[in-house]
Amino acid sequence: MISSILHLLLLLLAPPLMLGILQRTKALFAGRRGPPLLQVYYDLWKLLRKGAVYSRTTTWVFRAGPVVGLAAVIVAGLLVPIAGIRAPMAFQGDLILFAYLLGLARFFTVLAAMDTGSSFEGMGASREASFGSLAEPALFAGLLVLFVGSGDFSLSGILGPGLFRLWGAIGPALVLVAVSFVVLLLAENCRIPVDDPNTHLELTMIHEVMVLDHGGPDLAFILHGASIKLFLFASILVRMILPTATGFAPLEALIWAAGMGLVAVAVGCVESVMARLRLARVPTLLGGAMVLGTVAIAVLLTLESAR
Amino acid sequence: MLSMVLALLVPLSGAGFIFLARTRPARLLVLLLTTFAHVVLTGSLWLGPRVPAAGALLGVDAQGLLFLSVISVLYCLVAVHLVAYTGRDPRGAPPVFLACHLFSLAAMTLACFSQHWGLYWVAMEATTLASAPLLFYHHGPRSLEATWKYILIGSVGIALALMGTLFLGMAAAAVPHVENSLVFSTMLASADKLSVDWIKIAAVFLIVGYGTKMGLAPMHTWKPDAYGEAPPPVAALLSGGLTNAAFLGLLRVATLCNAAGEAAFVRSILVALGLASIGIAAASMVGQANYRRMLAYSSVEHMGILTLAVGVGGLATFGGLLHAVNNAFNKGILFLAAGNILQACRTSEVKGITGLFRQLPFSAVFLVIGFFAATGFPPFGTFVSEFTILRGLIAGGGVVVPALYLGFLAVVFIGMGAIVLGMVQGAPVATPEGAKPARETFASVLPIVVLTALALLLGLHIPEALGDLLKQASDVPGGFR
């Protein structure tokens, strides 16, 4: 009971801090002092107190978009073990639910964007939809490798104490899955090199353009939802890379926190060092992630049959 | 043993001497002497044993000796023709060009002596590299394009063959207690114990790889370009020599598969490739506008016949080996005659050439003779070999394969005949202003005469020694016993 509440609190309150670290890293790279680490909390608080303006061409879908987005992501978060704390919800097959809850969030964001009737948002919606559909096979290939390797069909089971042993058995395949997961993290959370979160130029926006018309609490929900999504992906990645099984809860939490900080800094570094890919090349990147997944499956099957 | 080593060293040292020689006559003299010495050495090998020492990397076996003799004779006669050809061509006789003739001869000699799959592969790769500069004699965009395609496709084929060779190594390694060796006779002896999966995949890779070097369809695309742009003497060497060296590899693959019990598997592949080659060549020859490309397709067709013969096995193997010998001589006749025609008329286009009977009587006559020989007319040797193969096909059962074989050969006859007969008959074309009138010299005609005599000899009466060698060569698993 206590652990579930702890899990939920962490899920709701920690992600903006991660975004803050990310933004600080980018600022330091650019030679600036940068915003305070808690800046995103202040932004959320400011946005929640504002009023919202709704266009007359929109319907309930536009209002539902951000709400469903945030709700779906939070429910998805309940499936993922965080900081060594067990996930409040876990059952066989929950990794499919996880993937599709995130898909639901994206779906409603896209719908809300198209609901405005503006061609600008429509363009962003189509880009987001196509890149999302390219990223899904890679995600599922990675999940498939994890499932077949561990024999467990639940995220909590896969990412639980048995992960360390799994590395010993099918290490090379897991390396490939981890690398493909890094690419997915950047793609699904609209980070460079797939999308620039700071851009406001029509030719370069994907995610930003979809949320252009939202304001006030809606924007707060979207911002929070995006941060939670990044948090979840990073959490899974950290767990995959640091599969500790000490059994000592505070130590696990500490290791996890360190890992998350590292991921935030790493993403910040990647954002500062690389430029965004040309839009026509993004499918190649995602295709590469899918090939990584395919090779991981092939390697897994070979290693399994050799054992 | 000594003869073998000498047969390898003589061309190599000859190539070195060509670089030392300063004048064109000197270089040509070195070339002639070297190739003649090579023929003599090869002849001396006929007297020796024809079974290689067990486990040796190099050795003389019946098939290798057969092909080597043909290659050697062809090289010598082409060298004689080169005396006339380089005399008339503005490019003359550059040392690299002549030396590469000898380098490729050495490489083919190594291929015929190799008893080890890996060594054979090295020799085939060496032939590709040594013959590439030969294609590039007439510098220019077309030659360059042909050379590039030849090198690239040839190297890709050779890479496939290398992988196949390594797979063969695995075939023995995967089975415990089997002697692990890539020496041909050793593998053959333990063939029934080798791993079947590896043998099959090795066979596929080797057939496709060496088939590319032979010019089988669908890997033949480099042939029309290469033979169309190379100087005709070089094309004669490639189509008579290189194809036989590559065919040796194919023959050995088929033998090994038959011994390993995979006869049906390899038979289907070879028959399919053979028929495809003959068919595609036949279709491409009809209405061909360039007579050198037509000859290239003729080469593809004959390679198809050889493959078909090996695939069917039995009596057809004997016919196939005889056909390899015939084909080399026929291609020599055709290409050397075409070389004379090219230098006289300066064009490769068919429509620009008529009346060769009046203009170049000797070459025209031999072109027609070559055409009859290549399409299997009696009394030439090709008739005997193609008929033997037909008998083998019919004995192998089935009606479709012999019917297709005959049908395709008929199409080839019609297509080639239309082109050749159109070229030689009619009124001669007026010589361009200021150009030297076409002449035929002794050196440019003598080799063709010798080759024709050989082709006739094989058709009328196969000498006893040659017949024995052919029987020995086809006495392999799946062959004619």
Place this chain on the structure above:
Amino acid sequence: MRFLTDSILIGTILISVFMLSTARLGMTVRSFALQSFLLAFLPSLLHEPGFHQILILVGAILIKSYLIPRFLFRAIREVSIRRDVQPVIGFGTSLLIGALLVALAFAVSANLPLPVGVASSLLLPASLSTFLLGFLLIVSRAKALLQVVGYLVVENGIFLFGVSLVQQMPLLVEMGILLDVFVAVFVMGIVIFRINREFDHMDTANLTTLKD
């Protein structure tokens, strides 16, 4: 040790896949150099380190990671105006076909029995994948230089297979193979220089004058 071997093998496959997706000539050549460098260590990891292995290590690194890339870079400098190139069938399609080829290689390898005592079950799939991906590179690229790199990747696949799985190739033959690769690339390079001088470009897609 096993992990290191497996990582090298997977790295080889991934580098080959990466070569399919990059547009830059220099990057392709550098990837090949890296791949050859990684592969050179394989014999020492798999067999007992001995004279044979050291010789192959030194020879392979010298020829394939240093000499040949240097030669190719010189070719790029002297011959190329455009340093990047679009493949004939597009990057996305190349990657897709590449993934299919890798899957095919793994599937075929599952059916081929390996001798007892082979260090890693990934050896055969890795070599077949590299081999097939090199072919794809040759077929899908129109620039002569990239076709040469594709041929070299094919040779890397063969090298991987040869040094790891085949025990009884005499050293002579292995050295002969290495030498052949070097000479083949040399000859190809010469032809490329000539192509550039003749045609002012390296685009083999434009070599289409010879046809029926």
